[in-house]
Amino acid sequence: MELAEKLSSAYLACDYETQVRLLPHLISELTQLSVDMTSSKECIEILWRLLNVTRTASSVFRTYAFLPQAIIAADRCREIAEELDDPVAVSWSAYPRLHALIPDGAYRVAHRSGVKAASNLDDFRDGYALEIYGALVLTSSFAAAAAGRKAESEELINESASVASRVGEAGLRAGNFGPNNVKLHQMAIAIENKNYADTIKIAQGVDPKKIVAKSRRSIFWSRAASKVSRSRTAPARRPAVIGSLKNRSGRVSSA
Secondary structure (H helix, E strand, O other): OHHHHHHHHHHHOOOHHHHHHHHHHHHHHHHHHHHHOOOHHHHHHHHHHHHHHHHHHHHHHHHOOOHHHHHHHHHHHHHHHHHHOOHHHHHHOHHHHHHHHHHHOOHHHHHHHHHHHHHOOOOOOOHHHHHHHHHHHHHHHHHHHHOOOHHHHHHHHHHHHHHHHHHOOOEHHHOOEOHHHHHHHHHHHHHHOOOHHHHHHHHOOOOHHHOOOHHHHHHHHHHHHHHHHOOOOOOOOHHHHHHHHHHHHHHHHHO
């Protein structure tokens, strides 16, 4: 589908203007197609596409800090998943809600919700379901850290790292879950726990060129600047290093 391909490209390029322009048309088109389809197989495929496009809409609302709208879009994801009557889809529909709750400071709710959604996939630990499980556990690991649940966060991040080593880079269909995203979350958790030396060590194992989404590459350089600002880098060199890293972040996000 042409609109879907354009939306994916816009997402990877951090082109939010194009995403905002395409999303209403694509959601309307997919919704109508799901009604018109006579084949149950084709209808399932369309509903899955609609679920992921609506997830993207929630992400865009969150990016612009429209958190109530992000929650509404996430709730629509849940409705679509229930229409699919698929346990994997229902668990996946929790993902955009977690990402809308975290910026609002609802860390404990996000942590509990994410763990519950992931546990509902215990009987579906293969293929796409395994990628979704990893993405849910990964998001829950940061929510747990932000909620001050360090031991639970460590257990969850280790589990997500184990899954990522098995599935590799899952791409957009699973929220960019994979080894690089796990490392970005490990950096975020280390910063949350004020373990700045660990953050630097983790960052050294990340290849920014392998981070497909530009937004995540920007996050990497921003977090790198954050860790250096709190590290023992020689004070005389610190401003120049931080400035260089922030400039890289800005160039990635605006390119």
